[in-house]
Amino acid sequence: MTVDLNKLHAVGAIAEEAEGKWGMVIDMDLCTGCQACVAACAMENNIPYVEEVDAGYGRSMHWIRTERFWEGEYPEVKMSAYQPMLCQQCGKAPCEPVCPAFATVHSQAEQINLQVYNRCVGTRYCANNCPYQVRSFNWRDYQDSRVRPEITILANQFNPDVTVRRRGVMEKCTFCIQRIHKAQDKAKSEGREVEDGEFTTACAQACPANAITFGRIDHPESLVAQLARSPRAEHHLEELGTLPRVTYLKEG
Amino acid sequence: MIKRFFVWAISPMGRIAVVIAGMFVFSLAAFGIYQTQQNPNPQPIQFPHNLHVGLGIQCLYCHPGASKGPSAGLPTISKCWGCHQQIAKTQTSPKLKPMLDAMNNGTNFVWAPVAKVPEFVHFNHRPHIAAGLNCENCHGDMTKVTIAENPQVMNMGWCLNCHRERAGDDEAKLIKLTDCGTCHY
Amino acid sequence: MSKQISRRDFLKLATAGAATTAVLTGCGPTSRFVSREPYLKMPEYTYNGMSTYYATTCRECAAACGLVVRTMQGRAIKVEGNANNPVNLGKTCARGQATLQGLYNPDRVENPVKQARGAQLSQETLDWNAAIQIVSDALKNTKPSEIAFLMGMAPDHLFDLVSDLAKAIGAPAPIRFGALGMFEARATLSKAAEDLFGKASMPFFDLENADVVISFGSNFLETWLSPVALTRGFAKMRRGNPERRGYFVQFEARMSQTASKADEWIPLRPGTESLVALALGRLIAEAKGGSLPPAFASVDPLTAAADAGVQLEVLERLAQALVKANRPLVIPGGAALGQSNGLAVAESVLALNALLGNFGLPGGVFISPLAPAQDAYHRPASAKEMTDFIAKMKNGGVKVLFVHGVNPVFELPKHLGFAEALAAVPQVISFATFPDETALASDYIFPDHHGLESWGYQRAVVSAKPVLSGAQPVVTPYFNTRATADVFLAAAALAGGKFAEALPFADEVAFIQSKLTQLVGEEGFFTAPEINSFTAYFQQYGGWWTSDPALATPSAANAIAKRFTPAAAEFAGEGEFFFLPFVSPTLGEAGANKPWLQELADPTTTVMWNTWVEMNPVTAHELGIENDDIVEIVSEAGSVEAPVYLYPAIRPDVIAMPFGQGHTAYGRFASGRGANPADVLGSHFNEAGDLAFAGMKVAVKKTGKTKVLSRLESRIGVYGEGLEKE
Structure with missing residues (x-):
């Protein structure tokens, strides 16, 4: 039986089946696991560090991480390719319909998954429902100088274009929506469309191996759309019908 | 009548209703007190907007960022000085003394922002100016006030009302202007 | 009202009311108390709320990657790669990204201090005139042969300046060292x-x-x-x-x-x-x-x-x-x-x-081609040369030691005795930006700016095109620090005579320009007819490099003709395991004081915030060792303790350990965290004088203690399991 979620008043939660607007291609054959994307993302998006004990509890807040898996035993041991894992900006996102506060909604304008911090009440339903485990929760006021005195000076580095999240708020990769807005605003002020490659996300910008490409997946001639047509392309957990906007290119 | 109310009020549903009503009244009161206790920082000087605008100075002369980017910007003391050094009264007027002192000591005015939004809202002046809005549409008539005052509560309802009005029948524009991600990220 | 409201009910009501209030009023009053201080004099090219970008050079290692730093209202907020620089073509590594957490680090040396070799960073601040006087006196009143300069692998302009100074006054050439080297x-x-x-x-x-x-x-x-x-x-x-x-x-x-x-x-x-x-x-x-x-x-x-x-x-x-x-x-x-x-x-x-x-x-x-404005290839000192230098220090051959950009107390194997040798030097002046181990063991710390607050240049090591990557301050110095080059220039001027003659420059920028003069008119990424426009372009593009590769072809004849005596390496020590230290890919030599570098998962083990010992699971089980058991690694030179990570892809007779943690100083994020594999390294060298750091055999002893490693790969511990062992 199929349920029409739109009839369940979950309008906006699952909105599209089309190919999407923004997309990313990650070449796992090139990714060296160097963590440059993770650091760049943290610096761009004011992501807090949680320190050793909380990190041990699995509360670290990386919006992007490199996964790797082992196969076999020494000496026949193999490591899978590094898989940078970030919010897949699903077209049919499992996180969206479960939010009681409509804090994680689908952006119809940019066709990505939004996390609206001021609406979030911290139920963590979305994180529990995310098959990619890419949502992270602020268990403490990590960015409050009253809790952490060192934030007073570290906060000089904060990106003013991104909200500093407080305790009890869920967060995740936004496809650097602040950069999308900035590029669109600039293009509009010059009376033109955003060009392919004019801007990119912080992770793609930093990646020394050029493994990450970002752009308009719905423009067939854009670099990201061309790469997504590669015979090596695959989507993670595609069988769940989440319509991920991140395409991975296999090794080989 | 009153007795019937009491009877109802000790029934299970009635108790819940009373508690909810009590909470509502209590929170309204607390909200009111909160509002009165939260005075913004005082402005360093009673800057007369009316006088300056009356002299024909354009808003963008002192707040040039409004047409270029997110923040309109506050003028530096050297900008004040650019005009005021030509004016004899600058040296004598007691009202202008704070500015003269600031200029001589190399200190600065620390302003209390008037039109402000919470940190989870990313407002950008440029597209609003580009869409043909004038400063006074949001900030009020500056010929009537000395220090700037907010003519309205700048909350989300106010933003969205205008956005919906402006979008009109244009579906794409409406989607863009009412998308959560347009302001919140 | 027959029914009284109990105290309990009242409290419930009050709590609910307060919660509702909090919801109704938003999350907090923070935004109501914002104050805005405009620029005193706003630079003409800036607008409030809009970013300004400056090209400079990364100082997290000596590779000379070009950066473009996004700044806003005088604060550096994001590091991006310089797409023009042939070394990195717009890309950066994790350490380069986190350099901002060094700039805005809560544990920097904020003022010049009389450190007097204390255990903590001294609070006895000096003013810069006194500091310059001390440097000047040290230069003037010491026999030149007993002055020593110990420099890091970056920045090159300071090394050039100190080399010129040493040469002019007859002091030994500065020694360059770094753990990465x-x-x-x-x-x-x-x-x-x-x-x-x-x-x-x-x-x-x-x-x-x-x-x-x-x-x-x-x-x-x-x-x-x-x-x-x-x-x-x-x-x-x-x-x-x-x-x-x-x-x-x-x-x-x-x-x-x-x-x-x-x-x-x-x-x-x-x-x-x-x-x-x-x-x-x-x-x-x-x-x-x-x-x-x-x-x-x-x-x-x-x-x-x-x-x-x-x-x-x-x-x-x-x-x-x-x-x-x-x-x-x-x-x-x-x-x-x-x-x-x-x-x-x-x-x-x-x-x-x-x-x-x-x-x-x-x-x-x-x-590799020589970099622009380079006379010959100067490699950093080998560990053998450092050992000779340590002996000289111990024998009283060094009366004044200037240290900049390097932390040998931490980086060199403890066995070599650098810390003891440092104690034998009557006067040690450190120019450290951070209170690292070597700085704390100094008499004075005259803090240099952070790399993003500094002028300078750096020569690329790996580049087909000769690259001189330029650095300029992207923000004004946050603390009361001063460029070490400026301190030396002022001290030399104060000392007068041959010192002033050796460095006749008004400031650091004048010195850098004097080195750039030889590139004026050269064909390259840009060509400028005179020095002022050259310097302007140099800042704008973040350096100068040639348009074409300048690689030289070596002769193959000698290489093939050389007769080798095939032999395996010799290993020092008695233990049953080969010891394989490696530099942590995320921390590098000096990343431990940046919280986000600590929080990055090691790519292969995903461990964060600590040091681990990698051991083959089969070997570990034979020894009765599990994940997170702390073992003691004993070599002929010393011992170190760290928790075990069962690593499936390591030879059973090898144990490995990352270098980068185990600081006893260096700020709150680094200090007292993890262990330093250099503590077990001995004083064995290869034929070229480099440390035989992978030439040790070690024994592994169980300590009976455990320490849970924080790792990204598993969610173990979320619900309590795995954290405590029965």
Whole structure:
């Protein structure tokens, strides 16, 4: 039986089946696991560090991480390719319909998954429902100088274009929506469309191996759309019908 | 009548209703007190907007960022000085003394922002100016006030009302202007 | 109202009311108390709320990557790569990204202080005039031969300035050192080039144009020489040619991050790298036919393979692959060079390349060009030279020591006794930005700016084009720090006489311009007719580089003709395990004080915020060791304790440990965290004088203690399991 979620008043939660607007291609054959994307993302998006004990509890807040898996035993041991894992900006996102506060909604304008911090009440339903485990929760006021005195000076580095999240708020990769807005605003002020490659996300910008490409997946001639047509392309957990906007290119 | 109310009020549903009503009244009161206790920082000087605008100075002369980017910007003391050094009264007027002192000591005015939004809202002046809005549409008539005052509560309802009005029948524009991600990220 | 409201009910009501209030009023009053202070004089090109970008050079390592730093309202908020700089072409590594957490680090030396060798950072501040007087007196009142300068691998302009000063006053040339240089075995590479090519230089491996690459222990995707440039090269090698995917094989006892990207990871017995390289050479020579070159004549592939614990068929297959390859390349590096026969490894690998005939061809071996404004290749000091310097300090040969940009108390093996030698120096003046171990053991700390607040230039190590990457301040200094170059210039002027004559410059920028003058009018990325416009472009583009590569072709004759005596490396100590320290890919030598670098998961183990010991699970189970059990590693030189990580891809007779943690100072994020593998390293060197850091055998003892490692890979501990053991 199929349920029409739109009839369940979950309008906006699952909105599209089309190919999407923004997309990313990650070449796992090139990714060296160097963590440059993770650091760049943290610096761009004011992501807090949680320190050793909380990190041990699995509360670290990386919006992007490199996964790797082992196969076999020494000496026949193999490591899978590094898989940078970030919010897949699903077209049919499992996180969206479960939010009681409509804090994680689908952006119809940019066709990505939004996390609206001021609406979030911290139920963590979305994180529990995310098959990619890419949502992270602020268990403490990590960015409050009253809790952490060192934030007073570290906060000089904060990106003013991104909200500093407080305790009890869920967060995740936004496809650097602040950069999308900035590029669109600039293009509009010059009376033109955003060009392919004019801007990119912080992770793609930093990646020394050029493994990450970002752009308009719905423009067939854009670099990201061309790469997504590669015979090596695959989507993670595609069988769940989440319509991920991140395409991975296999090794080989 | 009153007795019937009491009877109802000790029934299970009635108790819940009373508690909810009590909470509502209590929170309204607390909200009111909160509002009165939260005075913004005082402005360093009673800057007369009316006088300056009356002299024909354009808003963008002192707040040039409004047409270029997110923040309109506050003028530096050297900008004040650019005009005021030509004016004899600058040296004598007691009202202008704070500015003269600031200029001589190399200190600065620390302003209390008037039109402000919470940190989870990313407002950008440029597209609003580009869409043909004038400063006074949001900030009020500056010929009537000395220090700037907010003519309205700048909350989300106010933003969205205008956005919906402006979008009109244009579906794409409406989607863009009412998308959560347009302001919140 | 017959029913009284109980106290309990009242409290419930009050709590609910308060919660509702909080919801109704938003999350907090923070935004209501914002105050805005405009610029006193706003720079003309800025607008409020809009970013300004400045090109500069990264100082997290010495590779000279160009950065473009986004600043807003006088604060640096994001590091981006400089797309023009040929070294990194717009890319950055994690350490470069986190350099901002060094700039805005809560534990910086904020003022010049009289440290007096205390355990904590001294609170006794001085003013800069007093500081300059102290430096000036130290220069003037000490016999020049008893002055010593100890410099880090970056920045180059300061090294040039101090070199000029030392030369003019007759002091010994400054010594350059850095842990990365030590673990990269730069002295070995340079000596191998000198032996085989006739001139000390840095060999250049053209990774990006190769199609079959074999690496002997080189960790070029992690910290080796210029990781961003080499990662870029790797990516082009792998996928740059649409016709053919590059093939990469790594010989290493442990699967490092670099080895994890290899198509084949071949664990060999540590110390047998040169045997395997020579055996490969012999198999290739035999496959090619003709006379056997002398270099490979004396090796027996079968015994070499047996010694290394590798199947002969594997070597034969690789030899075939290299013969068939259009552009084969073999790279030495990392732990393979840090063994007693490290020089033989480097030379046999160069000989193997010579046999493959790739010298001077795309995807082959070249000699790195000299950087612009460079007279000759100066390699950093080897550990052997540092040992000689330590002896000089101990014998009273150094009366005044100036230290900048290096932390030898932490970086050098404790066994070498740098800390004790430092105690024997009457006056130690540190210019450290952070309160590291060496700075705390100094008499004075006169803090230099952070790299993003500094002028300067840095020469690229790995670049086909000669690159002089320029640095400029992107923000005004946050603390009361001063450029060390300016301190030396002021001190020299104050001392007068030959000191003032040696450095006749008004400030640091004037000195840098004096070095740039020789590039005026040169053809390059930009050409400027006179020095002022040259300097302006230099700042705008973040440096100067030539338009074309300037690689030199080495002669293959010597390399093939050299007769090697095939022998495995010798290992010091009695233990049953080979000890393999490696530089942490995320922390590098000096990243431990940046919280986000601590929070980055190690690529292969995903451990955060600590040091671990990698051990093969089979060996560990035989010894009754589980994950997170703390073991003591004992060598002939010392011991160190750290928790075990059962690593599936390491030889059973090898244990590995990352370098980068184990600080006793260096700020709140680094201090008292993890362990330093340098504590167990001894004083054994290879023929080139580099430390045989991978040449130790160690014993492993259980301590009975455990420490849960925080790792990203598992969610263990979320609900309590795994955190406490019965």
